Amino acid sequence: MRIIDFHTHPLYDFHLRDTGIDITPEIFRADLLANGVCMACGSVIYDSIDVRHGVAVEEYARIVPELNRRAMECRDILGDFYVPGIHIHPAFVELSCKEIEKAHARGVRLVGELVPYMMGWKRYSAPETVEILRLAAEYGMVVSMHPSNYEDMDALATALPNLKIVYAHLGGYGGYEGHLELMRRHENVCFDYSAHGSDFDGTLRRAIDAAGRDRILYGTDYPGAGPAADKAAVLFEGLTDAELEAVFSLNAARLLGL
Amino acid sequence: MTVQRIVDADAHPPFEAMEIPNVGLMTQELFFGRMRRLRADAVCGTLTPPAAWLEAPPEDAPERLNAEALRLAERYPEYIPAVWVHPACPESSLRQMEQCAARGVKLAGEFCPEWLENPFREPAMRILALAAELGMAVSLRSKRPEEAEAVADAAPGVTLLAGVGIAGVRDGAALLGRRPGMYLKLSGTELLLNYLLHEKIGALPADRLIFGTGYPGGNPGAKLGSLRWELRDASADTVRAVLGGNAARLLMEGNL
Numbered sequence: 001m002r003i004i005d006f007h008t009h010p011l012y013d014f015h016l017r018d019t020g021i022d023i024t025p026e027i028f029r030a031d032l033l034a035n036g037v038c039m040a041c042g043s044v045i046y047d048s049i050d051v052r053h054g055v056a057v058e059e060y061a062r063i064v065p066e067l068n069r070r071a072m073e074c075r076d077i078l079g080d081f082y083v084p085g086i087h088i089h090p091a092f093v094e095l096s097c098k099e100i101e102k103a104h105a106r107g108v109r110l111v112g113e114l115v116p117y118m119m120g121w122k123r124y125s126a127p128e129t130v131e132i133l134r135l136a137a138e139y140g141m142v143v144s145m146h147p148s149n150y151e152d153m154d155a156l157a158t159a160l161p162n163l164k165i166v167y168a169h170l171g172g173y174g175g176y177e178g179h180l181e182l183m184r185r186h187e188n189v190c191f192d193y194s195a196h197g198s199d200f201d202g203t204l205r206r207a208i209d210a211a212g213r214d215r216i217l218y219g220t221d222y223p224g225a226g227p228a229a230d231k232a233a234v235l236f237e238g239l240t241d242a243e244l245e246a247v248f249s250l251n252a253a254r255l256l257g258l
Numbered sequence: 259m260t261v262q263r264i265v266d267a268d269a270h271p272p273f274e275a276m277e278i279p280n281v282g283l284m285t286q287e288l289f290f291g292r293m294r295r296l297r298a299d300a301v302c303g304t305l306t307p308p309a310a311w312l313e314a315p316p317e318d319a320p321e322r323l324n325a326e327a328l329r330l331a332e333r334y335p336e337y338i339p340a341v342w343v344h345p346a347c348p349e350s351s352l353r354q355m356e357q358c359a360a361r362g363v364k365l366a367g368e369f370c371p372e373w374l375e376n377p378f379r380e381p382a383m384r385i386l387a388l389a390a391e392l393g394m395a396v397s398l399r400s401k402r403p404e405e406a407e408a409v410a411d412a413a414p415g416v417t418l419l420a421g422v423g424i425a426g427v428r429d430g431a432a433l434l435g436r437r438p439g440m441y442l443k444l445s446g447t448e449l450l451l452n453y454l455l456h457e458k459i460g461a462l463p464a465d466r467l468i469f470g471t472g473y474p475g476g477n478p479g480a481k482l483g484s485l486r487w488e489l490r491d492a493s494a495d496t497v498r499a500v501l502g503g504n505a506a507r508l509l510m511e512g513n514l
Contacts, residue, residue, distance in 0.1 A: 018428055019453040035487070176280070198480035201292065201473070202280030226452040232483020236295060 001245060003231070004252040005032055007113060007144065007168055007194035007219025008042040010074040010082065014224060016047075023223040025077045032220075033081075035227040038249075039258065041083035042144070043113050044071045051120035060089045060119055068099055072106065083256060085110035085144060090121050090128035097135050104139045109256050111136050112144030113168055124148055125155035137163035142255045144168060144192070150178035157186040164255055165189050166217055171203045172196025183211035190251065194219030198233030204247070205237050213246040217255075265502035266298045266478065267419065267509060268397070268445040268470020270306040270368075271330060271337065273323055278474050289474060290334050296471070296478050299502065302338040302509050303397070304367045305330070306474065315344050320354040328361065338510055340365035340397065345373050348381035352388055359392040364509045365419070367397030371405040374412055386413035395419060395508060401446065402426065403433050410437050417508070419443045419468055424451055431461040441504070445470035449481050455488035464496040468505050 010028050021027070032040050044067045049055060055063070064087045071084035086103045088096035088111060100111065111133075116122055123129065124145060133156070136143055142164040147153065157165055170179055170191040182189050193216055197203050207216055220230045234247060252258065271289045278284040293301045305323050307315065320342055327339035341358040343351035343366050355366055366389055373382035386409070389396050395417040400406045406420035418440045420426075426433060427448040434440060444467055448454060469485055471478035489497045 015452060015454075018424060018451060019457050021453045021457060023452075034490075171280075198477045200280050200475075201278070201477045201479075202282075203477070206280045223452045226450055226484050226487055228487030229450050229480040229484035232486075233477040233480035235483075236477060236479025238295065 001036070002038055002249040003036045003218060004249045004258070005037045005040045005220050005222065005227075006042070006166065006217040006252045007192045008032070008040040008222045009045050009113070009224060010042070010078075011044050011046050011070060012223050013046045025074050028223065029078055029081055031227050032222060035231055037227070039081060039083060040222070041085060041110055041252065041256070043067065043085040043087055043115075044074065045115060045118065050118045052118070055120070057091055057120045061092050061095060063119075064089050064092065064095065065099060068103060083110055083258070084108055085112045087112070087114065087119070088132050089119060090126055090132060093128050093131055096132045100132070100135050100139065100141070104141065109140070110142050110144060114143070114145045116148070117146065122148065123152050125152050125159060130156065130159050133160055133163055140164070142166060147173055147175055147179070150175065150182070153182055153189075154185065157182065157189050161186070161188055163188060166192055166255070168192050168219070169194055169196040169221075170207060170216060171199060176203070180207060180210045183207070183215050190215045190217055190255070192217045192219035193230060193234065193247070195221040195225045195230070198230050202237070204234060204239065208239070208243055208247075213243045214251055214254075216247050217252045218248045262498055263299045263502040263506060264297060264482070265300045265302065265469065265505035265510070266293065266296070266471050266473070267302045267468045267505040268443055269293060269298070269301045269473045269478075270303045271301070272474065273305040273307050273326055276306065276308070276474075281474070284474050286330060290337070292473065292478065293336070296482060298336065300336050300338055300506065300510060301334075302340060302365065302505060303470070304340045304342040307342065311344075315346055317347050317350055319344060320347055320350040324354045324358055328358075339363055340367050340509075341394075342367070343369070343385050345378035345381035345385060348384060351381075351385055355385070355388050355392060355394065359394055363394070365395050365397055368399040369396050369409065370399045371409055374408060383412065386416050389413070390415035395441075397443065403429065406440065407433075407437065410440060414439065417441070421446050422448070424448045424454060427454055427458055427462075430458060431463075434463055434466055441466045441468050441508070443468050443470055444485065444500070445472045445481065449484045449488070453488075455485070456491065459489065459492050459496065464492075464499045465504055467500045468508070469501055
């Protein structure tokens with residue numbers, strides 16, 4: 001069965017100290033291929049860009065384009081295996097809009113995963129963020145976002161009903177019931193399964209029963225998490241073949257036009 | 259072809275039907291159905307008591323739980339019971355350990371490291387002393403090496419199955435070198451961290467690593483899938499030992 005991993009992060013080095021392994025683009029591809037993944041999507045992140053390490057917010061005017069440039073470099077190395085996602089930052093509206101335009105011109109169709117907690121911003125529904133993401137919606141781009149809180153995620157989906165939103169980490173951060181409710185309320189909202197979908201047995205089964213099989217995308221957060229756990233967890237959920245196909249690849253392919 | 263026997267050594271069938279998030283009512287039948295979906299050849303652990311019993315069990319809680327565990331083992335041959343103990347009911351716990359040991363039960367649990375503090379220290383020490391006397395292993399509800407080592411210090415003669423988390427696996431070779439009676443129970447987040455076990459497995463004594471899922475907590479498929487992946491470059495003997503061989507040797511030989 002074809003598997004598209006919607007949520008990955010090339011060049012991620014957060015566990016380097018624990019394992020001593022530098023996940024190069026080549027290792028990234030080999031590990032995901034070995035787990036049946038034929039295509040991996042997502043943004044570049046690494047430890048040194050984290051605001052929690054003392055990076056000043058002004059620095060992101062330099063860091064955002066740099067991360068986006070490195071995502072394109074990864075695409076050059078990995079070819080069609082990698083679907084790059086770009087970063088934006090609401091403290092730099094004009095710069096972010098230019099990054100979207102530039103990326104779109106190069107065939108990029110994904111924004112994110114956005115990681116505000118790592119870049120010193122909070123609200124998706126803030127006017128600056130909405131202004132930037134309105135442009136993404138006009139270009140038909142998909143936006144992948146780390147979950148904030150129910151009210152904020154709901155407000156963004158309401159403000160931009162044409163924006164294709166994939167919130168990350170179904171069930172994560174104590175938000176499972178709210179995540180189901182967001183999918184019920186907003187046709188433009190999906191969730192990816194990565195990292196926290198497999199925290200509990202039954203998470204996926206219940207989400208599909210509540211919102212339909214077209215609303216959940218397979219993802220792993222690799223290499224932040226191992227590449228095998230989420231696949232095994234999905235297979236453990238007792239889904240039908242049609243449900244598995246939708247989650248593993250069809251939903252991501254439909255949204256991204258792959 | 260090498261046969262890999264899977265033993266889930268940290269699985270806890272419900273004493274009575276209980277509500278599990280997203281799954282709904284978890285019955286014993288559903289529990290064992292899920293374990294069969296995992297393709298576990300054997301399932302070992304104490305029963306999951308009603309939540310209120312973890313803090314304040316009735317005096318006869320050990321009798322009731324362990325009688326049900328023994329009944330369940332007759333109904334589900336893949337179930338290897340462990341004896342449930344609690345220092346709030348010391349006499350009942352000690353009696354149950356002796357009776358279950360006579361029936362071939364090899365494991366007691368889930369021993370909480372905080373029981374070594376008052377008001378439970380004295381009965382907890384009696385539980386550990388009896389485990390040593392009976393040659394019964396004790397499963398710890400620990401998450402960090404220091405918690406497990408505190409119990410090992412208190413009861414150096416007891417075989418411990420200890421959850422030690424990411425730090426415990428990272429430094430597991432030294433930990434197990436210091437603690438010859440300790441096994442690492444791999445059933446938590448340490449299973450899921452990319453490349454952790456893959457990089458450490460060569461340095462760890464493979465005969466002292468034991469797989470478990472903690473079910474009905476978590477998704478057991480994720481844990482088994484992740485473990486298999488992390489062991490992808492390990493020898494067939496190591497994989498066989500970690501997935502089930504060690505648990506079978508320690509907990510099942512001579513059991514019910």
